[in-house]
Amino acid sequence: MELTIHALSHSYGDKKALTGFTHTFAPGITALLGPNGAGKSTLIHLICDLLPRQTGTIAFDGTDILSMGPAFRQVLGFMPQSQGMYDDMTAWEFLLYMAQLKGLRPRAAREQLRELLQVVNLWDAAHRRVGGFSGGMRQRVMLAQALLGAPKVLLLDEPTAGLDPEERVRLREYIRQLGRDKIVLITTHITGDVESIASEILLLHHGVLLADAPVEEFIRGCGAANLEDAYIRRLHPHA
Numbered sequence: 259m260e261l262t263i264h265a266l267s268h269s270y271g272d273k274k275a276l277t278g279f280t281h282t283f284a285p286g287i288t289a290l291l292g293p294n295g296a297g298k299s300t301l302i303h304l305i306c307d308l309l310p311r312q313t314g315t316i317a318f319d320g321t322d323i324l325s326m327g328p329a330f331r332q333v334l335g336f337m338p339q340s341q342g343m344y345d346d347m348t349a350w351e352f353l354l355y356m357a358q359l360k361g362l363r364p365r366a367a368r369e370q371l372r373e374l375l376q377v378v379n380l381w382d383a384a385h386r387r388v389g390g391f392s393g394g395m396r397q398r399v400m401l402a403q404a405l406l407g408a409p410k411v412l413l414l415d416e417p418t419a420g421l422d423p424e425e426r427v428r429l430r431e432y433i434r435q436l437g438r439d440k441i442v443l444i445t446t447h448i449t450g451d452v453e454s455i456a457s458e459i460l461l462l463h464h465g466v467l468l469a470d471a472p473v474e475e476f477i478r479g480c481g482a483a484n485l486e487d488a489y490i491r492r493l494h495p496h497a
């Protein structure tokens with residue numbers, strides 16, 4: 259299983275947000291790092307086909323995702339950064355609704371909801387209105403939503419932002435397990451998360467892929483003791 263991206267570029271008007279991105283993703287966890295405005299969300303939105311493609315190709319197991327149509331939607335799970343939800347719905351109702359949109363049958367949907375609400379530690383809040391949830395609880399609902407339908411490719415845009423330390427550790431352990439048989443791409447600013455779960459680092463800067471290496475190699479290559487140091491040294495080599 260592989261997701262192959264070749265020479266992908268995107269501009270918003272005159273502003274180049276992504277330039278010639280090329281990479282092949284295999285099962286495992288890849289962390290997409292980069293400062294604000296580096297082009298991380300642009301890349302993720304292009305993979306999700308939420309942004310119209312301008313140049314380059316994205317293929318899943320050799321087939322361009324645009325020609326896969328709705329079949330790619332079933333392969334893909336996406337956890338966005340923004341938490342737009344239907345505040346009047348309960349967590350259960352919202353997830354059931356999302357499951358329907360993904361084409362799950364009602365019985366399978368209910369089974370998955372039971373499992374996923376426990377995974378994200380929201381089982382006790384399942385029948386409370388989402389509008390009354392904290393930011394961290396909303397984050398967990400969105401992760402459960404991304405996991406509906408057991409997608410093979412999982413794109414998680416800052417999945418642990420807004421979580422307290424205990425929840426972060428729990429969720430990161432779960433994400434680590436997902437990486438065993440799925441292609442998981444995570445964007446984050448929390449390098450500690452990456453160091454503990456990702457096997458590969460992609461570093462974007464001003465829309466350009468600056469580094470692409472296994473985590474250990476990335477750290478070693480910068481002569482740093484940890485990922486945070488390596489990240490800063492890679493971005494500011496003369497500092």
Ligand SMILES: Nc1ncnc2c1ncn2[C@@H]1O[C@H](COP(=O)(O)OP(=O)(O)OP(=O)(O)O)[C@@H](O)[C@H]1O
Binds near residue numbers: 273275292293297299
């Ligand atoms: N809709 C838009 N219109 C114009 N410019 C945009 C738009 N969206 C993003 N940009 C610009 O494109 C560049 C890449 O943005 P992008 O959101 O992909 O970065 P990012 O790495 O996800 O940043 P962050 O970490 O802040 O989420 C930035 O310079 C940003 O200002």
